[in-house]
Amino acid sequence: MNTEYIAYRGECIRFSGNPFQDQQALEYITDALLIIENGRYTYVGDYHSGKHRLATLKISATKISGLICPGFVDLHCHYPQIDIIGSYGKQLLDWLNDYTFPAELAFADPTHCQATAKKFISSCLRNGVTTAAVYCTVHPQSAAALFEESLTRNMRMIAGKVLMNRNAPTDLCDTVQSGYDDSEALINRYHQKQRLSYAVTPRFAPTSSNEQLESCGALLQKHPSVYCQTHVAENKDEVAWVAELFPQSSSYLSVYRDFNLLTPKTILGHAIYFNEQDWSLAKEHQITLAHCPSSNLFIGSGLFDMGTAIAHQPEITTGLASDIGGGTNLCPLATMNEAYKVSQLQSNSLTAAQCFWLQTTGAAQALSLHGNIGNIEEGLEADFIVLRANDSQDIQQRLASAESIEEKLFVMIMMGDNRLIDATYIMGQRQHSYQIENYAHHNSSR
Ligand code: GUN
Ligand code: ZN
Numbered sequence: 001m002n003t004e005y006i007a008y009r010g011e012c013i014r015f016s017g018n019p020f021q022d023q024q025a026l027e028y029i030t031d032a033l034l035i036i037e038n039g040r041y042t043y044v045g046d047y048h049s050g051k052h053r054l055a056t057l058k059i060s061a062t063k064i065s066g067l068i069c070p071g072f073v074d075l076h077c078h079y080p081q082i083d084i085i086g087s088y089g090k091q092l093l094d095w096l097n098d099y100t101f102p103a104e105l106a107f108a109d110p111t112h113c114q115a116t117a118k119k120f121i122s123s124c125l126r127n128g129v130t131t132a133a134v135y136c137t138v139h140p141q142s143a144a145a146l147f148e149e150s151l152t153r154n155m156r157m158i159a160g161k162v163l164m165n166r167n168a169p170t171d172l173c174d175t176v177q178s179g180y181d182d183s184e185a186l187i188n189r190y191h192q193k194q195r196l197s198y199a200v201t202p203r204f205a206p207t208s209s210n211e212q213l214e215s216c217g218a219l220l221q222k223h224p225s226v227y228c229q230t231h232v233a234e235n236k237d238e239v240a241w242v243a244e245l246f247p248q249s250s251s252y253l254s255v256y257r258d259f260n261l262l263t264p265k266t267i268l269g270h271a272i273y274f275n276e277q278d279w280s281l282a283k284e285h286q287i288t289l290a291h292c293p294s295s296n297l298f299i300g301s302g303l304f305d306m307g308t309a310i311a312h313q314p315e316i317t318t319g320l321a322s323d324i325g326g327g328t329n330l331c332p333l334a335t336m337n338e339a340y341k342v343s344q345l346q347s348n349s350l351t352a353a354q355c356f357w358l359q360t361t362g363a364a365q366a367l368s369l370h371g372n373i374g375n376i377e378e379g380l381e382a383d384f385i386v387l388r389a390n391d392s393q394d395i396q397q398r399l400a401s402a403e404s405i406e407e408k409l410f411v412m413i414m415m416g417d418n419r420l421i422d423a424t425y426i427m428g429q430r431q432h433s434y435q436i437e438n439y440a441h442h443n444s445s446r
Contacts, residue, residue, distance in 0.1 A: 008068070009031070200216050213255070230269070252278060262285035289309055298326060321335070
């Protein structure tokens with residue numbers, strides 16, 4: 001293969017450390033040069049210090065106008081739920097029965113899977129999400145469609161077919177055997193293919209029998225490099241139901257522990273109602289928590305305790321997640337906005353750097369992918385976005401009076417939406433441009 005070199009020049013932010021430990025961890029390079037070789041950064045630094053490399057490589061740098069930032073990582077979302085975002089007025093268990101399960105039934109049809117996967121991936125790119133941990137439905141074709149679409153876009157994605165064999169509509173249930181076999185077939189077909197990873201995905205404790213949870217543990221033992229993702233302690237009624245269904249387990253998280261589902265590659269969504277035992281199990285098994293603030297507020301679930309999660313670093317890792325369709329917005333700026341406010345209610349003011357880190361470098365660390373993605377540094381894959389105030393005079397006006405990069409980022413979190421995602425690059429190639437998409441859109445709607 002011929003080596004392909006690309007270079008970009010512009011303002012850039014990245015992380016030199018963890019902003020929960022080091023207040024200087026956010027690095028701002030006012031005039032940065034990024035040189036990318038076959039999709040990976042081979043130089044990141046000041047333009048003037050690095051520009052001689054361009055002459056050696058006989059390339060020039062494309063100027064980027066806007067702020068270059070690592071691509072966003074969404075630790076927990078449901079692609080089959082994009083068409084039920086913003087469904088009114090229910091709390092978790094009714095919301096699942098009334099909106100979610102009916103929507104997921106449609107994924108028996110592979111054509112619907114393909115069309116929705118395409119819509120979801122386009123939406124990720126529009127919102128600056130370059131990697132996500134994604135729930136599909138019980139149907140293996142729903143996962144295949146998402147993986148195929150991710151391959152087409154060359155995206156680093158994690159996904160799995162949901163496992164459920166009770167307490168759900170019959171047509172959304174698999175069996176212990178079919179759930180195991182379908183998951184394993186998908187692992188064999190997609191796990192570690194290009195940039196893809198598989199996640200064994202039991203929906204949550206109430207929808208799997210003991211035998212199914214046990215079979216998930218067996219799958220993880222047989223395929224130790226795959227992820228596990230599930231929900232935990234999201235809603236008070238759910239926690240009470242789990243205590244009833246699993247009387248032999250001493251806490252919600254101990255159910256998953258008892259079936260060998262807790263590994264450093266386990267991503268648990270929500271974790272609002274953790275007791276002391278849950279926190280100590282989470283720490284002991286070095287699990288990842290996905291904080292889903294938009295969903296937790298929208299479904300009325302509760303407030304995640306970010307302070308305690310951070311206090312348990314580095315054993316417990318934490319990042320941000322949209323949890324669409326429980327969450328109401330795939331845009332990570334919106335997720336950060338809600339995360340800030342949820343922490344404010346607990347007298348804990350997250351900084352802009354902390355919010356961005358939880359959605360980039362920190363989330364990549366939580367997925368053990370920090371050797372691949374999540375930052376802008378030599379050796380990593382060049383998934384990045386460009387932030388720029390498009391079409392919003394209010395934001396432009398407010399940014400004009402911002403005095404520091406931290407202040408600008410905070411304003412973007414508080415006032416921004418996906419119009420700020422000017423472009424999204426995957427492995428150095430632009431896969432979304434706000435300008436082009438909107439120009440094309442205006443033309444086609446005339
Ligand atoms: N718990 C079990 N399934 C789901 C789901 O689809 N969304 C949310 N938010 N919580 C769940
Ligand atoms: Zn979820």
